[in-house]
Amino acid sequence: MIKHIHELRDPIHAFVRLTTDERRILDSRPFQRLRHIHQLALTYLVYPGATHRRFEHSLGVMELAGRVFDVISHPGNLTDKVRDLVPELSSDKRGYWRQVVRMAALCHDIGHLPFSHAAEKELLPPGKTHEDLTALLVNSHEMAPLWEDMNIQPKRIAKLALGPKEMRDETFSVLETILSEIIVGDAFGVDRMDYLLRDSLHTGVAYGRFDHFRLVDTLRILTAPPSGGEDDEENEALALGVEVGGLQSAEALLLARYFMYSQVYFHAIRRIYDIHLRDFLSEWLAPAGYPFEVDGHLGLTDVEVLAAMRDAERKASAPGHASAHNILCRGHFRPIYFRNPADTAINPEAGGELLRALQGQFEPTCFRRDRYPQKAGAPNFPVLLHNGQVSSSLALSAVLQNLPLVSVDTIYASPHIRAVSEKWLNKHRGDLLRPSSEEDLE
Numbered sequence: 500m501i502k503h504i505h506e507l508r509d510p511i512h513a514f515v516r517l518t519t520d521e522r523r524i525l526d527s528r529p530f531q532r533l534r535h536i537h538q539l540a541l542t543y544l545v546y547p548g549a550t551h552r553r554f555e556h557s558l559g560v561m562e563l564a565g566r567v568f569d570v571i572s573h574p575g576n577l578t579d580k581v582r583d584l585v586p587e588l589s590s591d592k593r594g595y596w597r598q599v600v601r602m603a604a605l606c607h608d609i610g611h612l613p614f615s616h617a618a619e620k621e622l623l624p625p626g627k628t629h630e631d632l633t634a635l636l637v638n639s640h641e642m643a644p645l646w647e648d649m650n651i652q653p654k655r656i657a658k659l660a661l662g663p664k665e666m667r668d669e670t671f672s673v674l675e676t677i678l679s680e681i682i683v684g685d686a687f688g689v690d691r692m693d694y695l696l697r698d699s700l701h702t703g704v705a706y707g708r709f710d711h712f713r714l715v716d717t718l719r720i721l722t723a724p725p726s727g728g729e730d731d732e733e734n735e736a737l738a739l740g741v742e743v744g745g746l747q748s749a750e751a752l753l754l755a756r757y758f759m760y761s762q763v764y765f766h767a768i769r770r771i772y773d774i775h776l777r778d779f780l781s782e783w784l785a786p787a788g789y790p791f792e793v794d795g796h797l798g799l800t801d802v803e804v805l806a807a808m809r810d811a812e813r814k815a816s817a818p819g820h821a822s823a824h825n826i827l828c829r830g831h832f833r834p835i836y837f838r839n840p841a842d843t844a845i846n847p848e849a850g851g852e853l854l855r856a857l858q859g860q861f862e863p864t865c866f867r868r869d870r871y872p873q874k875a876g877a878p879n880f881p882v883l884l885h886n887g888q889v890s891s892s893l894a895l896s897a898v899l900q901n902l903p904l905v906s907v908d909t910i911y912a913s914p915h916i917r918a919v920s921e922k923w924l925n926k927h928r929g930d931l932l933r934p935s936s937e938e939d940l941e
Contacts, residue, residue, distance in 0.1 A: 507558060511696050515562045520649050524602060525558075527645060528797055529609045529636045533557055535800035539698060539764075540614040541772040541826065546702040546763070553608045553615065556697055560682065563689035563715070564604035567681050568597050571720050571739070581720045584737060585674045596678065599651055603659035604682050607690060609636050610796075612789060613804045618777035622789040630665040632796055633657065639793045673737060677720060680739045685878040686749070686892075687718060687739045695755050698763065706758035709751035717745025721881035722889050740881030740889070750898045753877050760873075760905045767834045770869045771911050775831060779822035783807055832867055832911035835921040843908075845932045850908035853924060856931050857910065861920055865913040873904040 505522050507515045517525060524530060533553040542549040570576065572588040582589050587596055610632030612619055619629055634657040636642060646653045655675070662679040663671050671679070683690055692711050699707025721740035741749050763769070780789075783804075790796055812823040825831045842849035854868050877899035880892045893899055912920045 509555065509559060509562070510700060511559055511693065512562045515558045517561075521598075521601065521605070523645055523648070524605060524642070528641050529639070530554075530557070530606065532797055532800055533608060533611070535802050536608075536611055537614055537801055538694070539702075539769075540617040541776055542702070542763075542766075542769050544772055544826075544829075545766060545769045546704075548701045548703050549698070551697060551701045553611055556693055557605055557608050559693040559697060560607060560690050561601050561605040563692055563711075564681050565597065565601050566715050567687075567689060567718055568600050568678070570715055570718055571677075571681075572597075576719055578720075580722075581737065585677065585720070587674055595650075596674070598649065599655050600659060600678050600681060602649075602651065603656045603679075604689065606637055606642075606656060607633065607660040607682055609633050613780070613799055613801050614776055617773045618780045621777050621781050622784060624788070624791055627791060628665070630661045632791070633660060634666070635791075636793060636796070641793065641797070677737055677739065684739055686880040687714070687741070687752075691756065692752065695752070695759055698759060699755075702763055704759075704763060706762050707755045709755045710748045711752070714741070714745055714748035714752060717742040717748065719883055721883055723881055738881055740883060741892075742883045743885060743895070746882055746892065746896060749880070749892065750896055753899065753902060757902060757905065765871065765905060765907045767837070767869075767909055767911075768831065770907075770909065771831050771834070771867065772826060774867050774869060774911075775822045775825045779808060779811070779819040779826065780804065782819035782822065783811065785818065830914060832865075832913055833917045834909050835912045835917060835924060836910040838906060838908035842928070842932055849932055850910060853928065853931060854910055856927070857912075857920060857924060860923060861916055865916050865920070867911045869907060869909045869911070871905065871907040873906060876904060877902040 503519055505517045505519070507517070509515045531554075536553040537543070537549075538551045538553055538556050539546075539549045572593055574589065577589060587593065608629075610629040612622060612629060612632075616629075623629070623631075637646075637657045637660070638653045643653055646656065654669075658666055658669055658671060658675055659679045659682060662683040663669075663676060664683075680688065682688055692714075695707035695709070696711060699705065719740055719742060720737050723736040723738035723740075790799065808819070808823045808827060811817040811819045812827045814820065817823075836850070836853055838850065846852055850868060850870060854866060857866050877893065877896075881889045882892050882895055883889055910924075
């Protein structure tokens with residue numbers, strides 16, 4: 500007997516269910532490649548349990564996307580205005596768009612390079628991202644026939660998987676904008692929901708947990724918060740929002756993101772492994788760089804990179820030998836300076852100033868710097884009040900108003916000069932940061 504519904508066990512969602520058509524997408528080469536792409540790069544060298552892959556994360560994103568779609572498109576949750584602006588949600592096309600959302604969610608990560616985000620900016624051609632590779636694969640000879648069998652246009656899959664921010668040259672309908680927000684939205688994107696829950700589980704920390712059941716059940720399509728412009732009333736837009744009863748769950752989601760970034764994703768040793776990996780890949784793939792085409796991309800996974808890394812570590816003359824040694828033999832650079840608000844109050848570019856001083860005093864290649872300034876705080880999303888009015892999340896939530904920004908500025912030194920360089924830095928830091936004259940103060 501042929502099965503029409505296929506069940507997969509999942510540690511976050513209990514079961515992930517697919518139809519036979521959906522399973523054909525799962526069985527495709529672009530998606531099966533994700534079995535060999537670590538979700539958190541080399542994080543397992545710091546958190547041993549973090550060996551999970553993009554494969555199971557993408558399944559989880561699909562599962563959540565389907566749940567969110569079912570909630571926000573439920574007839575009882577649609578206002579007359581929403582029905583007018585997105586009539587597809589209350590028509591016989593609803594099932595079709597549910598399928599598109601699920602497949603876009605499933606495929607949103609197929610363009611990731613080996614070890615995910617670790618070296619994307621350095622390896623891809625200028626102006627290209629892994630999202631561009633995702634769009635390339637969705638439209639490729641590998642997947643186009645599968646979409647045709649499902650009567651789905653590949654462009655729609657790519658648009659929903661990437662969203663307006665990544666596909667600036669495309670025009671998005673109101674419906675497409677909302678459905679892409681389900682997957683990659685700043686406030687309630689299910690990509691973020693799943694990776695916080697999954698990464699928290701596998702790293703063994705509690706920071707990423709939040710009540711996603713309550714959050715999903717209270718999501719609604721609402722009028723977006725006003726931007727403050729004169730035309731707000733004439734150009735009311737729709738966006739994903741939440742009933743006021745789910746506001747605390749939304750706060751918990753964004754707090755979980757803050758804590759996971761500050762405690763896990765920007766863990767100093769985890770980050771230096773990313774830097775060493777980036778250095779290795781840059782040398783190993785030189786001079787051609789990363790293959791920005793379908794077959795070359797599908798042929799490169801973490802497996803090939805790890806094999807090359809082991810070979811390079813054994814041969815001193817091999818490209819990337821030093822970086823391979825730093826990773827495989829735990830010879831990674833050690834942190835000698837962390838961002839200090841007192842230092843940035845004196846000099847906003849304290850990290851750069853201190854790095855230049857260290858490189859002038861010691862061998863420049865013995866240092867690395869990791870800098871990340873978060874530019875935006877909590878997103879502003881609509882909240883449906885008990886009286887039927889819609890308010891702004893930032894107007895209602897003191898938690899979101901005061902959500903801290905993640906800001907990192909770390910300097911690392913090679914192990915063999917760590918002690919002496921750290922001692923020198925501590926001795927001279929005050930002089931290096933202090934303005935040299937009254938003119939500098941002006």
